[in-house]
Amino acid sequence: MKTLEDFGIDLRGRSGVEVKTTCPKCSSSRKKKNYPCLSVNTDKGLWNCHHCGWGGSLGHGEERRPDAPKIYRKPEYVVNRTDLPQAVVDYFAGRGISQATLLRNCIGYGSQYFPQVEEERTCVMFPYLDGDEVINVKYRTGDKLFRLASGAKRVLYGLNDVDAVLIWVEGEMDKLSVEEGGFKNCVSVPDGAPTPDTKNYDSKFDFLDCAQLANVREHVIAVDDDAPGRRLQEELVRRLGRDKCLIVTWPEDCKDANDVLIKLGPEALQKCIEDAQPVPIEGTYSVTDFRSEILRRYDGEVRRGTPTGWQGMDGHYTVLEGEWTLVTGIPGHGKSEWLDALAVHLAQHHGWNFGVFSPENFPADYHSEKLMEKFIGKPFAAGPSERMDVAELDSAMDFLADHFTFMMPESPSLDALLEQASRLVTRKGIRGLIMDPWNEIEHGRAAGQTETDYISLALSKIRKFCWAHGVHTWVVAHPAKLYKDKESGDYPIPTPYDVSGSAHWRNKADNCITVYRHVKDEHKPVEIHIQKIRKKFVGRVGMVELHYDRVTGQYRDYAHFTRPPIYSMQNRGAA
Secondary structure, X not given: OOOHHHHOOOOOOOOOOEEEEOOOOOHHHOOOOOOOOEEEEOOOOEEEEOOOOOEEEOOXXXXXXXXXXXXXXXXXXXXXXXXXXXXXXXXXXXXXOOHHHHHHOOOEEEEEEEOOOOEEEEEEEEEEEEOOEEEEEEEEOOOOOEEEOOOOOOOOEOHXXXXXXXXXXXXXXXXXXXXXXXXXXXXXXOOOOOOOOOOOOHHHHHHHOOHXXXXXXXXXXXXXXXXXXHHXXXXXXXXXXXXXXXXXOOOXXXXXXXXXXXXXXXXXXXXXXXXXXXXXXXXXXXXXXXXXXXXXHHOOOOOOOEOOOOHHXXXXXXXXXXXXXXXXXXXXXXXXXXXXXXXXXXXXXXXXXXXXEOHHXXXXXXXXXXXXXXXXXXXXXXXXXXXXXXXXXHHHHHHHHHHEEEOOXXXXXXXXXXXXXXXXXXXXXXXXXXXXOHHHOEOOOOOOOOHHHHHHHHHHHHHHHHHHHOOEEEEEOOEOOOOOOOOOOOOOOOOHHHEOOOOHHHHXXXXXXXXXXXXXXOOOOEEEXXXXXXXXXXXXXXXXXXXXXXXXXXXXXXXXXXXXXXHHHHHOOOO
């Protein structure tokens, strides 16, 4: 059994159950080197740093398996607080919040450490309650420094008030304001809204994975009217379901619920919430639905999809949420390898999360090894090439755990896959769905239904799923049998019309891509043929050349590729 000393934790002779000391991870590099920012529970063998967030336990420590349950700390908090200073009561009164609302929500006041200024400050405390249990606490100073309790679980503020109709706001003050407007059935997200330039924020929505939300039939989205708030609104609607959401519009010169309460009063706030409007019905549109996009284009902002990570390809193909792409190619030409590399790029550089149905790559641990090689850029297995070390392996496993969920329903029909993917949108925030290949999906045609009619209906379901959830889906489908050229011995480059089953593959896809490799001359680049682009701002038809590294499975822009690494040359015979 390891001791605290094994992790560099020095209690400096202090005794007791709850001990504070310096942090071996961050104290030495900080201005206040001797400040005791590390809290240690000597009875349970737990520790957590209030500055850098480092935490662990003697049971798991830093050797915790990626699949082990995460350990959360529960902050100490006295729920029955009636001792708020008059100055604090007056402050809230100035924001339109009554003392009765403060008491019902157990608002507190005290002193806490704030890493932003590396010192303790007096602050207001907002307890995050689940029943009578305090799960987390938000601390707020008078000059708007914020922090949640270190190491505590991030949950919705107001869990006890979840009801069949639920109002969503962006901060604790707005939650209290909505209560002043006559509605207790309101929750606030714990971390506020992501900034407009935030790339990897999907993990910030773990609070959606809670049992209390299962019976909510209607969600009223009443977040801030600014750029971060609009992004939060978009993500909540995407995850909670468009058909279940209503949108609140704030009056002019008011950006949130507390603004309305202060400037216009509780009756005006109540009316704003009662006047919430449904998200537009699928297939029907008004100019107000895309007014902001029109104004952005008028101001010269050009919309593009998400870059692929290959400079040469981005001029021809980018990834737009809400669309789907057909990927085809001759067996063995690298369709799956290229698609895996694209997914790793989108996860690594843009924070995308993926649901992956790829039975040909099962078991999932084998598929994981291939993805980790693409992420690290080194082989997994021992050999003549330098393999990834243990630290890199841990980093790669953490990366996959954050961004990839492997799917294998008991009966992998298209309906079952899309239903499972819908749940992953809510719980994991997936933005990408990979179905590779089409022929591994269980297809049940109705009596008398032709293959062409079935494929048309199936592809319409995929398109509807993509649009409803803001997910980009890739479907890998094999071409029908192709014949070699008698003179050259090469196969022709497949087109979407060659995909087995129906011309609907070409007609209904938003984008069509063929991966083509010169089998007889592996020194030649892999050709990525972009054969259809529905929206011109996504890309254009053409061909892009990439270099494929057989050892790591990575692809690189061929124009920027000089020569293969030595280890690639060494392994060519084995490959």
